[in-house]
Amino acid sequence: MIEVQLEVIENVEKKPKPNPDSLQFGKVFTDHMFTMDFSSEKGWFQPQIIPYAPISLEPAAMVFHYGQSVFEGLKAYINTDGNIQLFRPEENLKRLNRSNNRLSIPPISEELILSYLKRLLILEKDWIPTAEGTSLYIRPLIIATESSLSVAPSKNYKLMIILSPVGSYYPEGIHPVSIQVEHHFTRAVRGGTGTAKTGGNYSGGYNAQKKAADQGHAQVMWLDGVEKKYIEEVGSMNIFFKINGQVVTPELNDSILEGVTRKSIIQLLKDWKVDVVERKISLDELRQAYHDGLLEEAFGAGTAAVVSPIGELSLEDETMIINGRQTGELTKSLYTTITGIQTGKLPDPFGWTEKVEY
Structure with missing residues (x-):
């Protein structure tokens, strides 16, 4: 150009x-x-x-x-x-x-x-x-x-x-939300447009979102479009789980949007020497971690909310309560640090911010 x-x-x-x-x-x-x-x-x-x-x-x-x-x-x-x-x-x-x-x-x-x-x-x-x-x-x-x-x-x-x-995404403070796992509708599949920010990706999720809202949930958690087995995203955000001290987020797989906040969180966790991995994670694995008492925190990550703590996951046959419906310490630290860097209240050791000269 x-x-x-x-x-x-x-x-x-x-x-x-x-x-x-x-x-x-x-x-x-x-x-x-x-x-x-x-x-x-x-x-x-x-x-x-x-x-x-x-x-x-x-x-x-x-x-x-x-x-x-x-x-x-x-x-x-x-x-x-x-x-x-x-x-x-x-x-x-x-x-x-x-x-x-x-x-x-x-x-x-x-x-x-x-x-x-x-x-x-x-x-x-x-x-x-x-x-x-x-x-x-x-x-x-x-x-x-x-x-x-x-x-x-x-x-x-x-x-x-x-x-x-x-305005503030959390006008009354950061609070965990309830998420419904979506088993029928599909957000994206490999080879589709899930990695792009294009309008149809979002309107295609309205049916599932309405169904979740009608049952009192804030968002939906999407599973993969082929096997309905692996976790992909939550609402229009990437998703993270802290399991037995390790932070796990679904790997980019040609159907998951590569979030800027997601990328920042991974870099920040590595800098903090927190064990963080990008890999496939199944709903069955998450359920097992929950029953074993190893699922410590969960949160979504995106531009609007930065991080959105998840306090409850609603499945077809059970409800998983995460961290007593309280915001986890790691989730809180990530939110405070990233928003602090964004607004200049905290130093930016990564060169993420850019001042506009005038």
């Missing part, structure tokens, strides 16, 4: 900032957005920061018919020095390109898009909340825009970045 002059069109009608104490996830959006277009003739072109507004697409736009789209999710913070700080943005943009490759979407220049994102963040700095646990959620997305009903990759695309101030 050749660097093109970024056009900035400021919104003259600024919106009022929301109350930081009542922020929800993804309900309020900032004054501006970033857009860039792609055509097979021009490549990626016309980068713009423009007022946040609806976009116009033809009913025949291919994204509506064949779901050719990808997205990412990351956050910006105001650190203790009052500067804008990002957490491993290069990892999210690398993953965006991996998703692009899987969905037959042209790659982006990760460095160039990061530079445009920084310009957008500087313009929207006043939208970044500073209250405890709050942040500015960043949603890059790419959609197919060619007007055609051909079952083939689009020749035209639109890349957008929108921003949303979000």
Whole structure:
């Protein structure tokens, strides 16, 4: 991608900032957005920061018919020095390109898009909340825009970045959640799109999520799509178990999303000299560890919550209570450390954070 002059069109009608104490996830959006277009003739072109507004697409736009789209999710913070700080943005943009490759979407220049994102963040700095646990959620997305009903990759695309101030995932403190093991519906299989962040992966899980919610559970735990035997993810997060002192997380297997938080947790645990392994783990093995009194902690890991402790696993024939439905010490330490690094309250020995200069 050749660097093109970024056009900035400021919104003259600024919106009022929301109350930081009542922020929800993804309900309020900032004054501006970033857009860039792609055509097979021009490549990626016309980068713009423009007022946040609806976009116009033809009913025949291919994204509506064949779901050719990808997205990412990351956050910006105001650190203790009052500067804008990002957490491993290069990892999210690398993953965006991996998703692009899987969905037959042209790659982006990760460095160039990061530079445009920084310009957008500087313009929207006043939208970044500073209250405890709050942040500015960043949603890059790419959609197919060619007007055609051909079952083939689009020749035209639109890349957008929108921003949303979000509240603390745990407004009343971090609490373990109840998870239902899903035995019927499948999230992804090898060779499918499970390793990509694409829309259909998530809407395909709504039935299972509703079933779990109707029975009082916060999320579902997905099993592999072939044997319904091996644990893969929980909700839209990666999952970890502490078993007899060892932390186990399902290995990446061409159907599990490679989470940035997952990668950070593994690196942090190794630095702490905690035994952590990536391997296949079956539901039967987990059940046996529970009955042997060896299942000590469990938690999900993702951008929104960082870590989400699991206090209860509901199976078809029994309920497993983990750590007395209390947040484990390791889970708590991981949450405190990663959020501390993200916000600049703790030192960053790994070079994970990136300050936005302005």
